[in-house]
Amino acid sequence: xxxxxxxxxxxxxxxxxxxxxxxxxxxxxxxxxxxxxxxxxxxxxxxxxxxxxxxxxxxxxxxxxxxxxxxxxxxxxxxxxxxxxxxxxxxxxxxxxxxxxxxxxxxxxxxxxxxxxxxxxxxxxxxxxxxxxxxxxxxxxxxxxxxxxxxxxxxxxxxxxxxxxxxxxxxxxxxxxxxxxxxxxxxxxxxxxxxxxxxxxxxxxxxxxxxxxxxxxxxxxxxxxxxxxxxxxxxxxxxxxxxxxxxxxxxxxxxxxxxxxxxxxxxxxxxxxxxxxxxxxxxxxxxxxxxxxxxxxxxxxxxxxxxxxxxxxxxxxxxxxxxxxxxxxxxxxxxxxxxxxxx
Amino acid sequence: xxxxxxxxxxxxxxxxxxxxxxxxxxxxxxxxxxxxxxxxxxxxxxxxxxxxxxxxxxxxxxxxxxxxxxxxxxxxxxxxxxxxxxxxxxxxxxxxxxxxxxxxxxxxxxxxxxxxxxxxxxxxxxxxxxxxxxxxxxxxxxxxxxxxxxxxxxxxxxxxxxxxxxxxxxxxxxxxxxxxxxxxxxxxxxxxxxxxxxxxxxxxxxxxxxxxxxxxxxxxxxxxxxxxxxxxxxxxxxxxxxxxxxxxxxxxxxxxxxxxxxxxxxxxxxxxxxxxxxxxxxxxxxxxxxxxxxxxxxxxxxxxxxxxxxxxxxxxxxxxxxxxxxxxxxxxxxxxxxxxxxxxxxxxxxxxxxxxxxxxxxxxxxxxxxxxxxxxxxxxxxxxxxxxxxxxxxxxxxxxxxxxxxxxxxxxxxxxxxxxxxxxxxxxxxxxxxxxxxxxxxxxxxxxxxxxxxxxxxxxxxxxxxxxxxxxxxxxxxxxxxxxxxxxxxxxxxxxxxxxxxxxxxxxxxxxxxxxxxxxxxxxxxxxxxxxxxxxxxxxxxxxxxxxxxxxxxxxxx
Numbered sequence: 001x002x003x004x005x006x007x008x009x010x011x012x013x014x015x016x017x018x019x020x021x022x023x024x025x026x027x028x029x030x031x032x033x034x035x036x037x038x039x040x041x042x043x044x045x046x047x048x049x050x051x052x053x054x055x056x057x058x059x060x061x062x063x064x065x066x067x068x069x070x071x072x073x074x075x076x077x078x079x080x081x082x083x084x085x086x087x088x089x090x091x092x093x094x095x096x097x098x099x100x101x102x103x104x105x106x107x108x109x110x111x112x113x114x115x116x117x118x119x120x121x122x123x124x125x126x127x128x129x130x131x132x133x134x135x136x137x138x139x140x141x142x143x144x145x146x147x148x149x150x151x152x153x154x155x156x157x158x159x160x161x162x163x164x165x166x167x168x169x170x171x172x173x174x175x176x177x178x179x180x181x182x183x184x185x186x187x188x189x190x191x192x193x194x195x196x197x198x199x200x201x202x203x204x205x206x207x208x209x210x211x212x213x214x215x216x217x218x219x220x221x222x223x224x225x226x227x228x229x230x231x232x233x234x235x236x237x238x239x240x241x242x243x244x245x246x247x248x249x250x251x252x253x254x255x256x257x258x259x260x261x262x263x264x265x266x267x268x269x270x271x272x273x274x275x276x277x278x279x280x281x282x283x284x285x286x287x288x289x290x291x292x293x294x295x296x297x298x299x300x301x302x303x304x305x306x307x308x309x310x311x312x313x314x315x316x317x318x319x320x321x322x323x324x325x326x327x328x329x330x331x332x333x334x335x336x337x338x339x340x341x342x343x
Numbered sequence: 344x345x346x347x348x349x350x351x352x353x354x355x356x357x358x359x360x361x362x363x364x365x366x367x368x369x370x371x372x373x374x375x376x377x378x379x380x381x382x383x384x385x386x387x388x389x390x391x392x393x394x395x396x397x398x399x400x401x402x403x404x405x406x407x408x409x410x411x412x413x414x415x416x417x418x419x420x421x422x423x424x425x426x427x428x429x430x431x432x433x434x435x436x437x438x439x440x441x442x443x444x445x446x447x448x449x450x451x452x453x454x455x456x457x458x459x460x461x462x463x464x465x466x467x468x469x470x471x472x473x474x475x476x477x478x479x480x481x482x483x484x485x486x487x488x489x490x491x492x493x494x495x496x497x498x499x500x501x502x503x504x505x506x507x508x509x510x511x512x513x514x515x516x517x518x519x520x521x522x523x524x525x526x527x528x529x530x531x532x533x534x535x536x537x538x539x540x541x542x543x544x545x546x547x548x549x550x551x552x553x554x555x556x557x558x559x560x561x562x563x564x565x566x567x568x569x570x571x572x573x574x575x576x577x578x579x580x581x582x583x584x585x586x587x588x589x590x591x592x593x594x595x596x597x598x599x600x601x602x603x604x605x606x607x608x609x610x611x612x613x614x615x616x617x618x619x620x621x622x623x624x625x626x627x628x629x630x631x632x633x634x635x636x637x638x639x640x641x642x643x644x645x646x647x648x649x650x651x652x653x654x655x656x657x658x659x660x661x662x663x664x665x666x667x668x669x670x671x672x673x674x675x676x677x678x679x680x681x682x683x684x685x686x687x688x689x690x691x692x693x694x695x696x697x698x699x700x701x702x703x704x705x706x707x708x709x710x711x712x713x714x715x716x717x718x719x720x721x722x723x724x725x726x727x728x729x730x731x732x733x734x735x736x737x738x739x740x741x742x743x744x745x746x747x748x749x750x751x752x753x754x755x756x757x758x759x760x761x762x763x764x765x766x767x768x769x770x771x772x773x774x775x776x777x778x779x780x781x782x783x784x785x786x787x788x789x790x791x792x793x794x795x796x797x798x799x800x801x802x803x804x805x806x807x808x809x810x811x812x813x814x815x816x817x818x819x820x821x822x823x824x825x826x827x828x829x830x831x832x833x834x835x836x837x838x839x840x841x842x843x844x845x846x847x848x849x850x851x852x853x854x855x856x857x858x859x860x861x862x863x864x865x866x867x868x869x870x871x872x873x874x875x876x877x878x879x880x881x882x883x884x885x886x887x888x889x890x891x892x893x894x895x896x897x898x899x900x901x
């Protein structure tokens with residue numbers, strides 16, 4: 001809260017600034033504001049820019065220009081305008097929050113988090129802002145901060161399934177799979193569970209190779225969304241790994257019919273076909289390779305199958321593709337080569 | 344007074360519940376259990392803040408009877424000053440501990456002449472001159488050593504044996520493992536040497552795990568080097584046949600070797616794990632000729648085609664079908680793969696299908712050793728665990744406890760860590776491991792090493808009264824250790840197989856007797872030994888719970 005005396009001082013300063021402004025600039029800015037109110041953002045931007053040319057220090061001008069850009073989804077320009085607005089008034093909650101939102105929209109998540117954190121200090125109970133801040137942390141890879149924010153949101157909305165889902169995602173990103181699963185489990189207990197909550201929980205189980213539990217959750221997702229091709233694909237995969245091949249094949253084929261672009265389906269159908277129908281398996285593996293040749297799994301499986309069929313040249317080509325992929329694979333990102341000499 | 348009865352009832356109910364809980368705990372003891380015993384050895388790899396690659400790779404250990412007194416002794420390799428690669432301090436000494444048979448181990452390193460001189464990693468035990476005394480090959484960074492056992496005292500014979508020449512193309516090599524194997528069945532043990540990667544202190548890159556925090560570099564920053572095969576000439580010398588045998592043409596970043604006759608053709612083959620490269624499978628075609636066939640055999644990669652950090656390896660028959668299967672360790676997120684031997688059809692990756700994948704996904708390991716720790720007739724897998732890196736990060740657990748994977752009857756396993764007593768001491772960066780019955784109680788014990796930490800002796804005190812049989816071979820036409828012999832034991836309805844090989848896990852060497860758990864059977868109805876010479880020997884109705892010594896019959900004795 002701004003004390004009344006200070007508010008008076010602020011208003012007095014604003015009045016003094018406007019008093020000293022170029023009148024034509026004030027008129028252009030007013031025209032821009034009127035057009036923006038009518039939703040004519042492109043025209044509004046033109047008037048704001050004209051005002052800027054006349055008086056770059058006109059109070060609130062960058063904020064309004066930024067808003068016009070923002071509304072017309074020209075986010076990089078919006079961010080640049082809000083940067084100026086923040087430069088002009090570092091205490092402006094609006095300018096900082098909108099700058100953070102613009103950065104977020106531009107996928108500049110670390111910068112978004114910095115601005116939104118400062119904005120959130122001014123309005124700590126602004127949950128929409130805190131939500132975007134949490135997402136920014138998550139996407140910026142600042143997992144501990146993301147968790148803290150999502151935990152705050154969950155504490156404010158303990159019955160909010162989306163909040164649990166988001167906290168679960170943050171925990172998963174921080175390599176805390178058990179805690180992530182607990183949040184997803186809390187999310188699916190809310191009735192009705194939000195779309196994809198069961199799928200997300202199943203996926204977490206699947207990543208941990210807890211295939212029976214994964215299959216249960218994928219099936220639960222399918223109960224409410226029978227056409228969920230991804231859920232069908234992963235359900236089939238989980239069933240394949242728990243030796244329920246008949247069910248796996250049925251679910252994978254349904255997934256294929258719904259969405260022929262899921263690579264996992266082609267790979268798995270190839271694996272299932274390899275024992276009984278090698279030609280079909282070859283076709284599935286080749287399709288998986290066509291969809292993404294940078295994954296070694298289909299190359300390797302295809303190579304082994306071709307070798308078993310005595311097609312040695314083709315097999316060798318697939319094995320060479322695997323070796324080439326490995327040679328091109330960069331080392332883990334955390335390990336780098338500074339190339340410094342020894343001391 | 345009116346409350347007396349209910350109160351008493353409640354108290355009795357609670358007491359019964361508590362007693363039941365206690366009793367339940369007591370009636371379900373862990374099927375495999377070890378008790379920690381300290382030993383006065385600390386592995387010192389000269390770990391520096393610069394994190395030079397060899398510093399994280401030390402730690403081979405061997406169990407063998409160096410003085411033929413019937414008790415297993417322990418030999419540890421040790422590091423050296425990382426810059427000079429010399430043992431500039433007693434703290435770097437290799438160590439030999441003599442088992443007095445009364446539960447004590449005494450340091451006899453100096454007397455035995457085994458202190459060593461360089462940065463040593465691997466140890467391979469084998470009687471290469473068939474004189475009845477186990478010799479030692481010690482491999483390390485840019486220097487290997489062959490020690491001839493003169494009767495409890497060792498003489499270094501590396502130069503005399505012809506094992507000192509540096510590689511003409513690759514320069515000095517870094518040995519991470521070795522195996523004594525008779526590749527041509529001439530009765531003489533040959534030496535297969537696993538070399539890691541090209542490393543030079545002066546030109547090694549620096550790598551960061553986090554800003555300002557140096558850690559060990561990814562293997563991609565180093566060039567591969569070839570493995571070596573030295574043919575025993577029978578006169579105390581060896582000939583490097585790596586090129587003509589087809590080994591040298593396949594350089595890798597070798598970490599472990601599992602020697603076995605995988606296709607039961609009477610010739611020993613080699614499976615070699617490589618670090619972030621595909622594994623090698625050297626199939627023995629006879630006539631000291633090998634073909635590298637890892638991709639065709641299905642052991643080059645895990646089933647999803649990933650290039651993982653292959654660490655130590657071991658091979659034995661895990662599903663009792665007579666064919667040696669392959670287990671090896673890797674890092675977290677990679678699983679500890681298990682390849683089931685399908686005979687002529689190669690191998691199948693059964694890591695995921697058997698559930699081992701899920702159990703091992705978060706683990707990092709070095710040294711797997713396959714043996715029957717609960718004597719139930721199914722061989723289990725013990726793995727030393729610990730990360731290759733030294734810097735803790737959110738996704739990397741550096742220090743880890745060891746784990747034994749109990750075989751539930753084939754290729755399905757139960758992971759036992761704390762339950763098996765293996766969390767009795769703090770986790771560490773474990774490295775080598777060797778298996779043998781140190782106290783003659785019929786239960787297989789373990790010795791493990793850990794970086795910058797004391798070595799660990801794990802005495803097996805698993806409950807139950809399962810029976811066992813140990814078979815110690817003495818070759819006469821075949822090599823004296825009987826390495827490569829296939830032993831089949833029939834006991835009750837159980838049929839088990841062991842292929843004799845001393846090389847074990849990572850850089851280590853296990854005790855020679857072949858160990859069989861017989862479960863409830865008090866005798867083996869048949870013991871069949873297929874010697875490398877081709878001789879087949881059969882023993883009938885062998886009583887359990889003892890070690891038997893079996894001498895290979897000479898042709899005229901049959």
